[in-house]
Amino acid sequence: MSLILSDIRHSYGEREVLRGITIEVARGEIVCLLGPSGDGKTTLLRLVAGLEHLQQGRILLDGRVLAEPGQEIPPEQRHVGFVFQDYALFPHLTVQENVAFGLRGMPKGDRVWRVAEALARVGLEAYASAWPHQLSGGQQQRVALARALAPRPAVLLLDEAFASLDARLREQVRDDTLHVLQEAGIPALIVTHDAEEAMFMADRIALMREGRVVQLGTPEQLYLQPADPFVATFLGEVNRLPARIREGQAWSVIGCAPAGGLPEGSPAELLLRPEGLRILPAGQEGSTLAEVEACRLLGATTLVHMAVADGEGGVLHLHARLPPGAALVRGQMVGVALDPGRAFAFPRAQGGIPGGGQGATEAQSA
Known part of the structure; x- marks a missing residue:
């Protein structure tokens, strides 16, 4: 199972935000999209999720075309999990109801079991009946992760998922998240502007600048073999x-x-x-x-x-x-x-x- 982004280009009016992005994320691989704010990273995730219409290029998941100009699979049929920056939990639903939200249409017994499995994976079984406002920021992030994983997506997208956490909590939560992603064994695409976070989480990093990938490689390659001064200075x-x-x-x-x-x-x-x-x-x-x-x-x-x-x-x-x-x-x-x-x-x-x-x-x- 792999996610392939081929020559992705996207514009908002006259402003081109993606300029020919080509990336392949293999099964079980974590790729971080790293770069300054406003360089098209979140737009790329939204295109994969189907929240934006693809203007040019092609997106494939396990050989199936998710999107190309004139042909797009609806978001709910893509089997893509998405963890948003603000977690987007429903305040009027309990933790277990939030996690079950994407499982509508599944038999009740299967749904209950799937929610329990997802909460166990993120270590929140004891909070199933809690409300989002009763949880810490780190716990809310893990609920959002459990909700994204409960439908067993074919690929997982995370958009600045740790940005709102304080420094000490961020380290613990991203460590927990890394273990969950490795255990899930599906392709994961993570957006961040934090170089240390990218080096910690990623198998490979795609460093972006002005809508282009400046260098794609392992954290070691970008840190020790930078392609240009921008890469060298951004990584440390x-x-x-x-x-x-x-x-x-x-x-x-x-x-x-x-x-x-x-x-x-x-x-x-x-x-x-x-x-x-x-x-x-x-x-x-x-x-x-x-x-x-x-x-x-x-x-x-x-x-x-x-x-x-x-x-x-x-x-x-x-x-x-x-x-x-x-x-x-x-x-x-x-x-x-x-x-x-x-x-x-x-x-x-x-x-x-x-x-x-x-x-x-x-x-x-x-």
Whole structure:
């Protein structure tokens, strides 16, 4: 069982929001649609669910055409489960009645059993008679998930399903949801603008920008082999270092990394993950001298702010992430070097990084 989206294009008036999306979600696979708000992710889910009319392209589920121009199966016949951002629970129905809503027409005995099975799957058997307003946000989200799973859909869609939860509860609920999805074994398509959430939930991520898929791959591929600066910065924080190409390497003041075929002698930008910035004893061979500006424990990691001379009379401000317990003090001199496996070279754009994203940390000259 697989979901195939082929060359999907969609416009609202003159505004094109989807520009040729092609994605296949295999049986049991979780694919996250990641990207900034307003880039067409929710529209894509609505097209799969049949809540929008398909203008161009084709949507297939297990070889059956769900939609193509001029031919669409009604939403209620698509066997698609949908968990909305606001959960869309009916306040006048109990939990078990909400879950049973999509099972109308089924014999009562089968319906009761199916509701019990769905609630057990999300760990809410004891809340069957409760009303939605009596539940926490996390419990409401799980009721919405149970309602979507009760009809045994062929594919499940989740639209920013954890966005309204506080940070601590969000971690627990998405962990529970991941186990449920893996157990269900059906294709799942999840919309989020949170890179960490996508990396946690997804087998593959489709990073979208302006209605197009910029890169499709595993979380590891997007994080460690970004296709462009937008991907690199959207998936996590980076230090930005000016560099120049020599003999296939992008050379910066703190070291070099493979340049990926950039022209010899051309200016480049080296994007370095904070965990790829190594801190060594001052003066150690192969390192560059840096001054510690701040050292802060952030729980699982320690964040170190440093200043490095840029070789042109200015200063670059860099961030390093270390294991907890690092004891560095302001004004301390250390050596720094880079891990080439956490550094990515791209052509230098006039005026800065092309396509800079959420996680970029500017290594500025001062």
